[in-house]
Amino acid sequence: MTTGYRRPIAIAALAATVLLVVPATAVHASPGPTPAATGNHTTAARLPRPTGPYAVGTEALHxxxxxxTDPWVPExxxxxLMVSLYYPARPGGRGATAPYMSTEEARLMLTAAGLGSASPTAVSSLRTHARTDAPTAPGRFPLVLLSPGFGNPRATLTSLAEDLASRGYVVASVDHAHESTGTALPDGRMLECAACDLVMAAPDEETVERLNATVSTGRGTDLSFVLGRLTGHHPAWxxxxxxxxxxxxxxxxxxxxxxxxxxxLADRRFDAGINLDGAFFAPIPATGLGGRPFLMLGTGTGxxxxxxxxxxxxxxxxxxxWKRWLTVEGAHHSTFTDVPFITERLGVPVDPAAPLSADRSARITRAYVAAFLDQHLRGRPRPLLDGPSPGNPEVVFQHP
Structure with a gap:
């Protein structure tokens, strides 16, 4: 294992400060407020429109x-767990569009990212497309569970979740307790990132490695639990x-x-999986995943x-x-989330080392994730997965 890589990635990829990947000079270049802090927003205040034929409904589940017992705060x-469900809905629903996140969740996220001078409402007011109390579309649909990056609220995967729901998937996006900068519970409590503090305070490489594995395997158990509560004999939804x-x-x-x-690895009920730019801190064993398909989609640099x-x-x-290893030129670690839209909204300069725009980031992520799911959950072959395409020159097929 390359120890020179793993220590930095454990701190950068698992700490809350990775939330908004911005050039260091963008945070410290000027003591003045960001455009978002002054209200002078120069970019659209809405996530990109879902591309599928269905309207989208949403509902939160605690x-x-x-x-x-919670591994980070046993007391x-x-x-x-907080779960946001996104689902195919009938058109014309009267419910309001769901809030992106609460203002306090946005404040905690920005503070952790070193952007505490920005207005939290610039993030919390980001408009979504999913409606609360939307009537369900008829039929039965495949299920996709989503897990965000360490420290990242589940809201940062909203654009992908909405798009998949519009294409005919039920999506469950999960906040793992004490692993997000802020998770608001229905009773008013706010769970902050105790696990982030432990990772940042880790005294040595061995401790960091252990915490990395604990996060991954613990989340695997969380996801299996959520699956059971959604599909068991007495479902919670x-x-x-x-x-x-x-x-x-x-x-x-x-x-x-x-x-x-x-x-x-822990639950055969999961038929397929996707890793969006995450290191395998808990490694895949030599015995593999039991022949199930897996997509690795990440940055070209790392x-x-x-x-x-x-x-x-x-x-x-x-x-x-079945497997694919795809990398995206011009991408950074958070390209595959809503973070590019958030940083654009805040007026943060583009990192010249990772110039991919928010629009291209969303288009690429949505297209390849949906193609993989269509092929392996619906049995619909997608040529997009067969090799390079002129419409997506940034995507490189490794080991063709």
Whole structure:
């Protein structure tokens, strides 16, 4: 293992400060307020429109796993999770569009990212497309579980979740307790990132490695629990009848991508998985994933063959089913999330080392994630996965 890589990535990719990947000079160049702080927003205040034929509904769900004590704050008692459900809806719903996140969640996120001078409302007011109380579309649909990066609120995967729901997927986006800068619970409590503090205070490489693995495997257990509560005999969600439990995928960003593999290793109910630019801190074993398909989609700088993260080289050799390793030129670690839209909204300058625009970031992520899911949950072959395409010159197929 390349120890020169893993220590920085454990701190950068697992700490809350990775939330908004911006040039260092953008944070410290001027003591004055950002455009967002003054209200002079220069970019659209809405996420990109979903591309599928369905309208999108959404509902939040608070789940408690009473069989487990929270690993980060044991005195808090059982493990608690917040889940945002996105689902195909009938057109013309009268419900309001869902808020992106609460103002306090936005404040905590910006503070952790070193952007405390920016207005939290510039983020919390980002307009979404999913409507609350929207009537469900008829039929049964595949289920996709999403896990965000360490420190990142689940809201940072909203654009991807809305798009998948519009294409005919039920999506469950999970906030893992004490692993986000801020998770608001229905009773008014705010769970902050105790796990982030432990990672940042880790005294040595061995401790960091142990914490990395704990995050990934613990999230795998969280995701398996959520799956059970959505598809079991007494489901926790009122619209659970929409879900086809025979077609389930799990995907995540950063450590959430490693958690996707951990969930598949622990639970055969997950049929396919996706890692969006996450190191495999908890490695895939030599026995593989039982022949199930897996997509690795990451940055060209960090996650190419022989790159700074050698865990992808190891994982590639051990994946024993259908697999693809794709990298995106001009991308940064948070390209595969809503972070590019947030930084544009805040007026943060583009990093010249990662110039991919927010629009291209969303188009690429949505297209390749949806193609993978269509092919492996719906049995619809997608040529986009067969090799390079002129419409996506930034996407490089590794090991063709």
């Amino acid at each position: 789940l408690t796993d009473r069989s487990r 808090a008692g059982p493990r608690e 009122r619209h659970a009848r929409m879900i086809d439990p025979s077609r389930v995928a799990v995907a995540g960003h950063s450590i959430g991508g490693n958690a996707a593999a951990s969930a598949m 996650h190419g063959p022989g790159g700074t993260d050698d865990t992808w080289d190891e994982a590639w050799q051990r994946l024993d089913g």
